[in-house]
Amino acid sequence: MWANLPRILTLVVRGFVLTLAVLTAVVVIRTVTFPSYQTSPPECKTTDPDFIPADEERLARFTSAIQFQTVSYERGVGTPQELAKFVRFIQKSFPTVHSSPMVRRDVVGNYSLLYRVEGSDASLQPYMLASHLDVVPITEEANWEAPPFSGQLKDGYIYGRGTIDAKHSLMGSLEALEFLLSRRHQPKRTLYLAFGHDEETGGHFGAKVIGDVLTQRGEKIAFILDEGSPVGDGLAPGVSKLLALVSVAEKGFLQLRLEVNEEGGHASMPRSESAIGILSKAISKLEDNPHPNMFGTGPEARMMEYVATEMTLPYRILASNLWLFSPLVAWVYSRKPQTNAFARTTTALTRFNAGVKDNVISPEAVAVIDHRIHPMSSVEEVMEFDRKVINDPRVKLNVINNRPPSPTSPYGKDSPTYMMLQETIQQIYPDALVTPTFMVANTDTRHYLNLSSAIYRFNPYVMTPSDLPRFHGVNERISVQNYERVMNFYYHLIVNMDKPLELKRHGHEDEL
Ligand SMILES: CCCCCCCC/C=C\CCCCCCCC(=O)N[C@@H](Cc1ccccc1)C(=O)O
Numbered sequence: 001m002w003a004n005l006p007r008i009l010t011l012v013v014r015g016f017v018l019t020l021a022v023l024t025a026v027v028v029i030r031t032v033t034f035p036s037y038q039t040s041p042p043e044c045k046t047t048d049p050d051f052i053p054a055d056e057e058r059l060a061r062f063t064s065a066i067q068f069q070t071v072s073y074e075r076g077v078g079t080p081q082e083l084a085k086f087v088r089f090i091q092k093s094f095p096t097v098h099s100s101p102m103v104r105r106d107v108v109g110n111y112s113l114l115y116r117v118e119g120s121d122a123s124l125q126p127y128m129l130a131s132h133l134d135v136v137p138i139t140e141e142a143n144w145e146a147p148p149f150s151g152q153l154k155d156g157y158i159y160g161r162g163t164i165d166a167k168h169s170l171m172g173s174l175e176a177l178e179f180l181l182s183r184r185h186q187p188k189r190t191l192y193l194a195f196g197h198d199e200e201t202g203g204h205f206g207a208k209v210i211g212d213v214l215t216q217r218g219e220k221i222a223f224i225l226d227e228g229s230p231v232g233d234g235l236a237p238g239v240s241k242l243l244a245l246v247s248v249a250e251k252g253f254l255q256l257r258l259e260v261n262e263e264g265g266h267a268s269m270p271r272s273e274s275a276i277g278i279l280s281k282a283i284s285k286l287e288d289n290p291h292p293n294m295f296g297t298g299p300e301a302r303m304m305e306y307v308a309t310e311m312t313l314p315y316r317i318l319a320s321n322l323w324l325f326s327p328l329v330a331w332v333y334s335r336k337p338q339t340n341a342f343a344r345t346t347t348a349l350t351r352f353n354a355g356v357k358d359n360v361i362s363p364e365a366v367a368v369i370d371h372r373i374h375p376m377s378s379v380e381e382v383m384e385f386d387r388k389v390i391n392d393p394r395v396k397l398n399v400i401n402n403r404p405p406s407p408t409s410p411y412g413k414d415s416p417t418y419m420m421l422q423e424t425i426q427q428i429y430p431d432a433l434v435t436p437t438f439m440v441a442n443t444d445t446r447h448y449l450n451l452s453s454a455i456y457r458f459n460p461y462v463m464t465p466s467d468l469p470r471f472h473g474v475n476e477r478i479s480v481q482n483y484e485r486v487m488n489f490y491y492h493l494i495v496n497m498d499k500p501l502e503l504k505r506h507g508h509e510d511e512l
């Protein structure tokens, strides 16, 4: 046996070296032969006479839109007077849209707006552009560089609540339609514009009712586009070009109220555990035990494939060889909040309430957890995981609200609507890569799921990592350049939707 040891060791080392050589060869071959999913941009249209400039008049309209304080606070608690004023403002600001015989406008659920622009070809399925009238509240007014409801123009940016979420797309799509109709253009394909008034609190009285109205009309929609992921500048690791993130799905959510009820009493005679202490332990267990990293099991893996050939070198190798490096990429993604959100079901502690007086032991402690569920997981799986982690029957888990992850809309060369969207994005951003992805937050589209199987969520403006906290945060703003891109994106989209949408498969073409 001992005599054979050198021989055995040599064989083991040889086997190891051979395996390494084969793996390296496969990795290199896959890296250099990995297919590109990017298409060259259509002819650039920056000199197009149809270009919509962000001139003084349009910027003034946008500024005014920001000044309406259409805040949604809680489910069913909003700002009805501001909404009513904003609706009147919209009517006054887009006279051609509101007087055109081609346009029917319905006010739905008191404040939400549903426009139908009649196309000349009734055989074509309509499509829908969606946004919302409401905004989230302000928390730290003092720290804003310009007042949050001023719409002030400062150093090339328009400041205020709603500038990126989502009055830009509401006003931008109406500007595009006004521009188009004032040129006496009738679209071929019927177009809906749908603007809910309570998206920020779940859309139960706005988008939900719009969805019901369209369902009652028996409407089937070829394609829906709502607010969503942006054109990222430096958002994705290893991607130096602009990356247009088209969300073809969205995470689910589960909002849980955690409650502990224990005996309270005088602070001079505390028991060993209190309601506050028990709940704190449960919460810290949840924060210390994140849900499993699922990177590579859902649509996020396709996102890597779409950009693999365009990535900087170490990332290009990783993304072309997810079969081997998926765990490493999963770890890289888990390191930053904005990428971690793509890797797993997230856990956010959003409320924590207990106690009424300094010398009273509170008999009750309550917390709210907001989970966003990875597309490959489920509401039930998340509940089960939390129960196991908390492992304490004194902590009651009550569901406030939940939604499973959405279905995935078609994408890639087999999907004419996705390709049309990609082409439109490239008209505005000729140098950008375009990739399917999923939304880490939620949109009104959850109320439109039965209207269409092609639902996309995309914001046609550029965002850098430092812009992300502006969402629902302080100093929300949009650059004038980005607002101009938004208007022109919708304009090109409406024009492009009049071209035939052909499904080129199996040697025949179907018109949608
Ligand atoms: C690897 C690439 C990294 C890219 C990072 C991209 C980061 C994503 C950027 C922006 C996402 C912004 C989302 C904008 C839409 C937000 C809409 C919204 O806030 N919706 C509410 C809806 C809701 C849900 C549940 C209850 C009430 C309301 C939300 O999701 O909270």
Ligand SMILES: [Zn+2]
Pocket: 132, 165, 166, 199, 227
């Ligand atoms: Zn929004």
Ligand SMILES: [Zn+2]
Pocket: 136, 165, 200, 472
């Ligand atoms: Zn929002």
